[in-house]
Amino acid sequence: MVLKERQWYSYTGVIGISRDRGLQTICREGQKLPPVVFLAGPTLMPVGEAPLGSCGPTSVSRMLPFLETMKQLGTHLVIAKGTNSEVIRAFKQFSLAYGIAVGGAGAFYGTKIKQVLNKKYECLGAEGFFLVVVEELTFYVSVGGDVDGHFEPIP
Amino acid sequence: MNTYLQSIENLVDRLVLYPSRAEQSLPLVEDKTYRCVVEENIKLSKELRLPICQDTGVITLVVGHDSLTKEELWEIKSSFEQRFNEIARPSMLSSAFFGQQPLGRNQMCFLEEVRDKKGLGAIISGAGTETHCFLKVYPGTAAWGTVVSELQDWCTKRASLACPPVHFGVAVGGTATEAVKQSKLSFLFGNDFPKCYQLPYEELAHALKTITVDPLGEDGNWVGNVFLRVLPTHMSAVPVGMSFMCWPYRAEWIDLGT
Numbered sequence: 001m002v003l004k005e006r007q008w009y010s011y012t013g014v015i016g017i018s019r020d021r022g023l024q025t026i027c028r029e030g031q032k033l034p035p036v037v038f039l040a041g042p043t044l045m046p047v048g049e050a051p052l053g054s055c056g057p058t059s060v061s062r063m064l065p066f067l068e069t070m071k072q073l074g075t076h077l078v079i080a081k082g083t084n085s086e087v088i089r090a091f092k093q094f095s096l097a098y099g100i101a102v103g104g105a106g107a108f109y110g111t112k113i114k115q116v117l118n119k120k121y122e123c124l125g126a127e128g129f130f131l132v133v134v135e136e137l138t139f140y141v142s143v144g145g146d147v148d149g150h151f152e153p154i155p
Numbered sequence: 156m157n158t159y160l161q162s163i164e165n166l167v168d169r170l171v172l173y174p175s176r177a178e179q180s181l182p183l184v185e186d187k188t189y190r191c192v193v194e195e196n197i198k199l200s201k202e203l204r205l206p207i208c209q210d211t212g213v214i215t216l217v218v219g220h221d222s223l224t225k226e227e228l229w230e231i232k233s234s235f236e237q238r239f240n241e242i243a244r245p246s247m248l249s250s251a252f253f254g255q256q257p258l259g260r261n262q263m264c265f266l267e268e269v270r271d272k273k274g275l276g277a278i279i280s281g282a283g284t285e286t287h288c289f290l291k292v293y294p295g296t297a298a299w300g301t302v303v304s305e306l307q308d309w310c311t312k313r314a315s316l317a318c319p320p321v322h323f324g325v326a327v328g329g330t331a332t333e334a335v336k337q338s339k340l341s342f343l344f345g346n347d348f349p350k351c352y353q354l355p356y357e358e359l360a361h362a363l364k365t366i367t368v369d370p371l372g373e374d375g376n377w378v379g380n381v382f383l384r385v386l387p388t389h390m391s392a393v394p395v396g397m398s399f400m401c402w403p404y405r406a407e408w409i410d411l412g413t
Contacts, residue, residue: 006371006373008188021247021255040209041209041210041244042209042244043205043206043209043211043243043244043245044244044245045242045244047203047204047205048203049203050203050205053205053206053209053244054200054205054206054207054208054209054244055209056196056208056209056210058210058282058283059282059283059286059316059317060316061286061316062282062286081283081318081370082283082315082316082317082370083315083316083370083371083372084312084313084315084316084372087316088372100370100371100372102189102192102193102196102370103208103283103317103318103319103370103401103402104193104196104207104208104283104318104401104402104403105192105193105195105196105208106196106200106205106206106207106208106209106210107196107199107200107203107205107206107207108192108195108196108199110205110209111199111203111205123257124247125245125247125257126209126244126245126247127247138188138192140186140188140189140371142371142372154188
């Protein structure tokens with residue numbers, strides 16, 4: 001589906017969750033990544049409705065050095081928080097779509113995770129890698145692109 | 156002493172689950188969907204006891220007192236850490252760059268004492284705001300307009316990388332260490348400056364409240380409070396510190412009276 005810029009969407013399907021050192025490790029090892037990656041680090045204190053605990057987006061600005069490799073490893077859409085001209089330029093340079101999630105909304109995004117399919121690098125704690133199923137993960141498209149998956153525009 | 160210990164549970168819950176000033180940021184949110192998410196987040200955090208933000212950060216505990224002993228302060232700090240670690244995200248970092256290892260439920264807090272107030276407070280410093288702290292020591296001959304202009308430029312480039320609506324705390328004077336600390340404490344205690352700083356404060360607040368700070372990369376202005384604290388300082392070296400606070404406003408103070 002072509003994600004249009006300046007439009008809110010909700011996504012239902014499989015995503016990868018990682019950040020900082022987890023992402024650095026994946027990129028260094030050349031591990032395959034899913035098409036949609038949510039840059040986040042959960043609290044890992046589950047409650048019934050949130051299997052990884054609170055899990056809001058982290059700042060995209062620290063992850064810009066990994067974008068090129070993420071693209072090569074299979075990612076088409078990155079969801080995180082924060083923007084400025086440097087961020088937008090980086091996503092456009094590597095032809096990656098960028099979705100902005102609401103920063104500081106850990107409880108909201110934590111409850112969007114419905115199932116944990118796989119965990120990697122558990123020794124990194126919150127910075128490990130989590131393959132999960134989400135329902136209606138809300139984000140705003142800052143840099144558009146063509147991404148496979150179930151996306152619903154939010155009016 | 157008991158009043159301090161009895162306040163800890165309430166303090167931790169307010170910091171992590173339902174910050175008392177988070178809803179004050181809502182009128183500043185310009186986008187309908189963003190606002191719905193923020194409102195739902197506040198509700199879910201309280202109902203499910205899920206941290207309002209996953210980044211429970213590094214904590215500074217602030218104890219206001221004039222008579223506690225070192226042992227009593229240690230007991231308050233230890234009790235706070237124990238309670239906080241029951242709900243906070245386990246940190247990985249015990250020593251910057253080297254010796255990274257899981258801290259599990261043993262994350263410590265930093266302790267600050269204030270003498271002119273009696274109470275217990277704490278400030279969460281998350282990465283999203285901490286990354287954008289500012290510290291510069293100006294010569295005593297520098298113009299206030301230069302300081303305002305540089306702070307405005309700093310915030311323009313960075314504020315949309317944090318979690319807007321954002322609040323800014325600025326401290327002028329003291330030492331470099333004290334300026335940054337006071338900029339943080341402004342989120343607990345607000346403004347504190349001599350009368351002659353009223354107009355400069357208004358100039359600063361206007362400069363920061365009119366910049367483009369929009370988490371969606373549009374042209375909105377999602378700026379809340381601008382605080383200023385001014386301290387006596389060296390005649391030729393004037394430190395200016397600035398800190399950001401994100402919309403959930405995770406700085407809480409419980410007044411324990413006189």
